[in-house]
Amino acid sequence: MLIFNHSSFLTFTLMGIPGLESQHLWLSLPFFSMFLVILIGNGAILFLVAIERTLHTPVYLLLALLMVADLISTLALLPKLLCIFWFNDRDIASNACFIQMFFIHGASVVRSAILVIMAFDRFVAVCKPLHYNTILSHSFVGRLGLMALAKGVILILPMPLLLQRLTFCHMVIPHTYCDHMAVVKMACDHTRPNLIYGLFVILLVVGLDLLLIGFSYGFILQAVVRLNSQDATCKALNTCSAHLFVILVTYVPALFSSLTHRFGVSIPPQAHILLANLYLLLPSMLNPIIYGIKMKEIQGKVAKCLSRGPA
Template sequence: MFISNHSSFITFTLMGVPGLESQHVWLSVPFSSVFLVILIGNGAILFLVVTEPTLHTPMHLLLALLMIADLISTFALLPKVLCLFWFDDGDIASQACFTQMFFIHGASVVRSALLVAMAFDRFLAVCEPLRYNTILSHSLVGRLGLMALAKGVILILPMPLLLQRLTFCHVVIPHTYCDHMAVVKMACSNTKPNRIYGLFVVLLVVGLDLLLIGLSYALILKAVIRLNSRDATFKALSTCSAHLFVILITYSPALFSSITHRIGCNIAPHAHILLANLYLLIPSMFNPIIYGIKMKEIRDKVTKCLQRNFLVLQLKER
């Protein structure tokens, strides 16, 4: 069927997980469980950072911004996926599809930019501890957050705009959400500008951000090597451990998914689609868990809140 997307009445149909359509109801169980974990974990840390004055430090404020980006990405992705799995409702208007694409990919770019800012925070904490609070003020944290937001908007906004010029021969998207490359593959007109721009964004975001993060940690490692005390070395490395874990779970699946979209022709479609969902959900799910375990301040606040709630319940029972 030949369809032009210049009409405002175009409707795409999300297929879900190709080859596993009959298992959608069962797939909804882990997806809905992940949804709850993300909401509870990210929401709890965001609530703690906002309500606890002792957590209004640069690192915790950046962490709160990261939680917001994760929640935006999750809300852009999972409600439609669950509707597809539960009610077999895969229809999505083209403008809604492009909007979902903007928020999912935009949140991913913002998340990457925030990880760069957090690497800079760790560099200052280890290499310039005496000047840490002077350099990384609340106003600078705010500017870093605005820069991350601007980066996400500026880089991702051209994607749906470029898609507006295409003519689509197919409307059934073999995916669970409106991924940029999945939508581009539905077009029968010239998609070279879309593909080039998509690759440019991947290289700029992942390549440049990883380069800046690597530079920060190279300087941190250089400073750590100069430390004569084993305790000081352990403490310096401990301050970076949570951030390093988050970097690993954020960029590894994202890089693999992006590569397989372009050259992974021999990968089973259902494996690729599930991976494309996991690379968005894994960081959002594990970020609060990692930071909750690794950051003593958050761990202590969570423990105190649980103890306080437990005492309240005991008093009510009496």
């Protein structure tokens, strides 16, 4: 058995989707389409928030941060995936692999943290509307955004650092990107610290963040139940609808992928890899569509920009 030391100088090989190599060209079409939708959709909302001062409110600033996290995750994942599908360019240096891992997983952590902050934003909007601008000032939102960024860096940075201490028996990764667990399985060292830390991050991010979101919506539900007016109730629920859709789009595919990876023994590996890609890409693709449909301010600004076009 070959043993590879000095991980800084190693080169891994990403297989893409094992068993579907002959279909890589066809599979590239939906992935490339998703890439275009993500770039255009997220880029358009970021552009609107940047140029329209009326959108410089907490909810839209948080939305812009969410779009940035989605773009970082997508740009870390899709260019290499498309190179595998189009040019059979499978090799990736170990340092580049660890950097890709850091940005993909780090952006996912930041995205989850922003969804928690957005849940708090909806709680303040529904339960304390008169104090909304006082509580969610621009400086406070900026600090929350920095905390979300710090959470992603602090939690994910140990992953590549722990991997660099390992020696590797295998260099061919049966995946489309440098997923943490996929790389850990290539090592022939004692990987228990890596496995424990990976589980710790999942529990802290998904478990704690969902718990905090649940608390926010529990208070929102209490406030909605107390409302006497049906119109006020509908307005309050409509205020949260876009965020609830985004939560479903983000966490349901992630949890489904995680459960099938651990308990779906009969599910073929191709399905696992496709799910691992989709749970990263679907939120990035659907988030701007959901907010574009649900938020009248964005619709109005888009219509305004389009009306300027012929002039």
